[in-house]
Structure formats: structure tokens, C-alpha cells
Amino acid sequence: KAGVTQTPRYLIKTRGQQVTLSCSPISGHRSVSWYQQTPGQGLQFLFEYFSETQRNKGNFPGRFSGRQFSNSRSEMNVSTLELGDSALYLCASSQGQTIGYTFGSGTRLTVV
Amino acid sequence: EDQVTQSPEALRLQEGESSSLNCSYTVSGLRGLFWYRQDPGKGPEFLFTLYSAGEEKEKERLKATLTKKESFLHITAPKPEDSATYLCAVQGVGAGSYQLTFGKGTKLSVIP
Numbered sequence: 001k002a003g004v005t006q007t008p009r010y011l012i013k014t015r016g017q018q019v020t021l022s023c024s025p026i027s028g029h030r031s032v033s034w035y036q037q038t039p040g041q042g043l044q045f046l047f048e049y050f051s052e053t054q055r056n057k058g059n060f061p062g063r064f065s066g067r068q069f070s071n072s073r074s075e076m077n078v079s080t081l082e083l084g085d086s087a088l089y090l091c092a093s094s095q096g097q098t099i100g101y102t103f104g105s106g107t108r109l110t111v112v
Numbered sequence: 113e114d115q116v117t118q119s120p121e122a123l124r125l126q127e128g129e130s131s132s133l134n135c136s137y138t139v140s141g142l143r144g145l146f147w148y149r150q151d152p153g154k155g156p157e158f159l160f161t162l163y164s165a166g167e168e169k170e171k172e173r174l175k176a177t178l179t180k181k182e183s184f185l186h187i188t189a190p191k192p193e194d195s196a197t198y199l200c201a202v203q204g205v206g207a208g209s210y211q212l213t214f215g216k217g218t219k220l221s222v223i224p
Contacts (some may be wrong), residue, residue: 002147004155033211043156043214056210090155092212100146101212103155 002026004093004104012110018079021107025072025093032074033101034066037088044090049074081111114139114204118215125190125222133185133218135200143209145183148199149177150217156199188223
């Protein structure tokens with residue numbers, strides 16, 4: 001059974017640019033969540049989607065956005081990149097709220 | 113606001129030396145408490161979900177327990193391959209029920 005797939009694995013961008021990250025959940029999982037992980041703040045919740053609807057959003061600026069497609073695949077977008085956006089971005093999928101969340105390996109974003 | 117505090121931040125153990133990791137939490141209503149293991153450069157790997165005080169779960173050398181205010185991850189006779197960062201997360205009910213709130217983790221090093 002394939003796990004959660006995130007692409008690309010590594011990305012280097014310049015300040016002011018925008019970036020799109022992709023996540024393919026485990027087959028049959030309809031919930032997709034995104035998290036940002038940094039050494040200082042740890043894992044912080046960005047947003048969660050279920051059946052193409054955003055159900056919850058974390059405390060991040062509007063530069064961070066996401067969407068989910070009908071096949072449950074999800075993308076997140078960060079516009080006007082800042083140096084502080086450098087982080088590991090993790091996607092997690094789940095069949096149900098308390099069954100458990102399976103994480104992908106993440107996308108390492110470096111902003112220079 | 114849900115909060116999770118993990119202690120200690122780092123722990124060095126000799127191979128075979130048992131110990132416990134602590135996760136203290138505050139949440140308006142607990143839907144589930146999750147333990148994950150994370151290796152460098154990888155996404156968190158799911159270990160356990162606990163739902164109510166008094167519940168215990170075991171997997172190989174790991175045992176997780178839950179009270180109304182904290183959870184413990186007991187590691188019995190650890191091996192070097194148990195070295196990783198262990199993350200605790202809570203999921204509340206209500207408005208935050210679609211997100212996990214993580215602690216900053218305990219970095220475990222097991223020395224041969």
C-alpha cells in the first residue's frame with residue numbers, strides 16, 4: 001500500500017517568489033492536513049481539507065493557501081516568500097479524525 | 113487553546129537502560145492523544161493513539177499510558193535503533209478537532 005507522497009522533496013526559492021507543493025494521500029483517505037516544521041517552533045498546523053473543503057486553518061498569514069482536488073490530492077501555495085518560510089512542509093492523510101494520521105516525508109523548502 | 117509540553121528535550125540512554133518520556137497537555141476536550149517517532153530528514157511515523165485516561169498500548173519495546181493531564185512513553189531495554197525524536201500530539205473536540213497540536217519532542221539517543 002503506497003504511503004503519502006509529497007513532491008518535490010527539496011526546493012530552493014528566492015525571496016519574493018511563490019511556490020506550490022503537492023501531496024498525494026493514501027488511497028481512500030479523504031482528509032489531508034498540512035504542517036510546517038521548524039527547529040524553533042516544531043510542528044505547526046497550517047490547514048486541513050476534506051472532500052475539497054477547508055475545515056480548519058491555523059494561525060498563518062494569508063500568503064499560505066491550499067486546495068484539495070476531487071481525487072483527494074492536495075496542493076499548498078506560499079506567495080511572496082520570506083526567509084522565515086524556510087522549513088520542512090509535511091502533509092498527512094487520514095481515513096477518519098481519530099484513526100491516525102499518516103505523514104509523508106515532507107518537502108524541504110529553503111528560501112534564499 | 114490546546115497546549116502540549118514534552119520533557120525532557122533530550123535524553124541519552126545506554127543500551128538496555130529503560131526510561132520514560134513525558135507529555136503534559138491541556139485541551140478543552142480530548143478526542144485523542146498521539147505518539148509519533150521521527151527520524152532525521154523523514155516525516156513522523158505513527159506509533160499510538162490513546163483516547164481515554166487509564167488506556168495503555170504497547171508495541172515492541174514501547175508502552176504508552178494516558179492520564180487526564182499527561183501521557184508517558186515507556187521504553188524498555190532500548191536499542192540503538194530506537195534513537196529518534198519522539199513527538200506527542202493532541203486532538204481536541206470542537207473547533208480544533210481537525211488539527212493536531214504537537215509538543216516540541218524528545219530527542220532520544222541510545223548509546224551501544
